[in-house]
Structure formats: structure tokens, C-alpha cells
Amino acid sequence: MNKYSKPLGDLINIKSDFFEHNDRNLAMADDMADALLAQPLRTKCKICHTPIEGEKLFTSHKMDYYLCPVCSHLNSSHEDTDAFAQKVYIDDDYACNYSAADRERYEKRLEMIYVPKAQFLVDCLKEDGINVNDIRLLDDGAGSGYFVRAMQSLGADACGIEISTAQVRYANEMAGKEILRQIDADKITEAIKTTDRKVLSAIGVLEHIIMLDETLEAIKCNENIKYLYLSVPMFSFSALFEASHQSCYNRHLGGTHTHLFSDKSLEYMAERIGFEIAHSWRFGSDIMDLYRFLCVTLEQGGNPGAKEVLSEKFLPLIDSLQAVVDESGFASEIHMVMRRKG
Numbered sequence: 574m575n576k577y578s579k580p581l582g583d584l585i586n587i588k589s590d591f592f593e594h595n596d597r598n599l600a601m602a603d604d605m606a607d608a609l610l611a612q613p614l615r616t617k618c619k620i621c622h623t624p625i626e627g628e629k630l631f632t633s634h635k636m637d638y639y640l641c642p643v644c645s646h647l648n649s650s651h652e653d654t655d656a657f658a659q660k661v662y663i664d665d666d667y668a669c670n671y672s673a674a675d676r677e678r679y680e681k682r683l684e685m686i687y688v689p690k691a692q693f694l695v696d697c698l699k700e701d702g703i704n705v706n707d708i709r710l711l712d713d714g715a716g717s718g719y720f721v722r723a724m725q726s727l728g729a730d731a732c733g734i735e736i737s738t739a740q741v742r743y744a745n746e747m748a749g750k751e752i753l754r755q756i757d758a759d760k761i762t763e764a765i766k767t768t769d770r771k772v773l774s775a776i777g778v779l780e781h782i783i784m785l786d787e788t789l790e791a792i793k794c795n796e797n798i799k800y801l802y803l804s805v806p807m808f809s810f811s812a813l814f815e816a817s818h819q820s821c822y823n824r825h826l827g828g829t830h831t832h833l834f835s836d837k838s839l840e841y842m843a844e845r846i847g848f849e850i851a852h853s854w855r856f857g858s859d860i861m862d863l864y865r866f867l868c869v870t871l872e873q874g875g876n877p878g879a880k881e882v883l884s885e886k887f888l889p890l891i892d893s894l895q896a897v898v899d900e901s902g903f904a905s906e907i908h909m910v911m912r913r914k915g
């Protein structure tokens with residue numbers, strides 16, 4: 574199955590922070606760039622290990638980026654290391670008592686963002702002859718438990734593992750039962766290596782893993798895992814729009830995203846772990862990013878009137894413009910189901 578696009582819906586309100594707090598978010602991303610610049614130079618491609626040499630492709634928000642000549646993966650000039658992770662992954666301070674408004678926000682995010690992701694996986698596995706009630710899934714890097722909850726709501730047996738104690742507590746509190754287990758970073762590989770679950774999901778996770786080679790090896794070695802469902806950020810228009818708008822917050826490339834995938838690097842990764850790409854769903858937020866950069870730049874230039882007109886004329890076009898980008902294959906995000914070969 575190759576699926577494209579999804580309507581924007583109310584997403585613009587969920588992401589309004591990016592519009593309203595550009596300077597604050599930009600400063601945060603700049604600090605993360607400084608932390609990455611303090612790390613050693615990256616010597617080889619994160620995915621295929623080809624030496625990084627020759628000319629950079631471009632510079633964006635302080636960082637140089639190199640396109641791998643073999644797998645087209647986009648790598649930052651500096652390496653993501655444990656020291657970098659220590660600096661940038663700060664455990665959010667989740668309160669212990671949640672208001673009704675918190676719960677409402679959680680449910681809305683679950684419904685709008687995560688249920689469609691779960692439904693896609695359920696549809697793909699159905700095509701492979703697996704009924705939703707027979708799906709047993711482990712979600713790696715489960716965060717606040719959204720994806721596990723979404724899978725459960727569709728009838729699957731799903732649980733998750735997560736490093737952050739605060740997020741596990743939050744997720745379990747929101748679910749009203751234990752859906753996630755806290756596991757220390759150095760035990761995650763072991764958990765993947767030994768799971769008896771057939772489906773492993775990693776939604777927005779692989780790009781953050783420092784020891785990605787170890788994780789991939791664990792998946793390869795555990796023959797119980799027949800399907801890998803992943804979502805990763807792609808080298809796409811978003812990255813180029815960001816490079817051309819240096820005074821705007823770079824959501825996609827920069828911050829904790831130190832490298833971006835390509836169709837080729839995903840194929841390379843699948844091959845390396847003995848999997849094949851079975852299904853994909855491309856839907857980016859490239860046009861939304863572009864729209865945000867135009868709005869922010871107009872504001873910065875003292876042009877609020879033009880921003881008003883832009884909003885009125887441009888917003889209704891976002892879904893159709895993004896659909897064109899999605900079908901071009903150069904979109905910011907992909908969801909993919911990989912299937913073990915043989």
C-alpha cells in the first residue's frame with residue numbers, strides 16, 4: 574500500500590506555539606545547535622557508514638549538512654553523542670495532578686494525530702492477512718503513550734517502553750492503567766532483543782537514537798519481530814525552507830534532529846536488518862512550515878496586514894499544495910511498515 578497525504582484539520586491550532594513563540598523556540602534550537610557543535614565531527618553516514626567527505630550540501634541554523642553519496646541520508650557535520658543527548662533531552666516536568674483541560678488536550682491529540690497513524694498500521698496488517706485482534710505490538714520510545722492508546726482503542730494488544738519516568742507516569746495516569754513500562758536507556762536494546770511481540774513500532778524515535786546500529790542489530794536478531802512500523806523525518810522541502818529562513822524556528826532539521834532520512838537510506842536500513850518495505854504513507858508538513866515562515870517573516874518585517882491577507886488566501890490551499898509535495902516524494906515525514914523477509 575502506498576498512501577499519500579492527510580487533511581490538516583485542526584492541526585494548525587495544536588501547533589500554534591510554533592507561530593506565536595518563534596523567538597523562544599528558535600533560541601532553544603540554537604542552544605541545541607551549540608551543544609551539537611561542541612561534539613566531535615561526524616566521520617561516517619549514520620545509516621550506511623560511508624565516510625563523510627567532500628563538500629557540504631548546505632548550512633542551516635549554524636550547522637553544516639552533508640548528503641551521503643551512497644544512501645542520500647542527510648547528516649549533520651557533528652555527531653550526536655551521549656553528551657549531546659544529556660544536554661538536549663531534558664525530562665519535562667510533568668505535574669502530578671492533571672486538570673480536565675489537560676485531559677481534554679490529551680484526548681484531542683490522541684484522536685487527531687495518533688489514531689490515524691494506528692489505523693494505517695491496522696489497515697496495512699489487514700492487507701497482510703492479520704486481524705486487528707491478533708496484533709501484539711511493542712511501542713519503543715512510547716513517550717506519553719499516545720500510540721499505544723490509539724492501537725488499544727482499535728482493538729490491538731499494545732504496550733510500550735519508555736526511558737522517561739515522568740512520561741511513563743503521565744501516560745499511565747492518562748490511561749488509568751499501566752500501558753507503559755519505564756526502562757533505562759542501557760536496557761532498551763535488550764528489551765527489543767527479547768520481546769516476543771510480532772510488531773515493533775518506533776514513531777518519531779529512530780532519528781533520536783544515539784546507538785542506532787545497536788538497535789537495528791537487535792531488531793535483526795529477534796526473529797519474533799516480523800513487522801517494524803516507523804515514522805521518521807525526511808530530507809525534504811521543509812529542510813530547504815528552513816535553510817532559506819534563518820530567522821525562523823527550525824522544527825525539522827536542527828534541535829534534536831541531527832540527520833534526515835531519504836527513500837534510499839530507508840531501503841538501505843530495511844535491507845540491513847533483513848526486512849523489506851511493505852507499505853508507506855507520506856504526508857509532510859512542508860507547506861505548513863513554509864506558511865509559518867512567511868507569516869513569521871512578514872511579522873518580523875512589520876507587515877501584519879500582508880500576513881492577514883496571506884492567511885486568508887493561503888490557508889485554504891495548504892492541503893492541496895501539500896498533496897502535490899507528498900506525491901512528489903520529497904515530503905517531510907513518512908510512515909512505513911517494514912516486513913521481515915523470508
Ligand SMILES: [Zn+2]
Pocket residue numbers: 618619620621622623641642643644645646838
Ligand atoms: Zn549513507
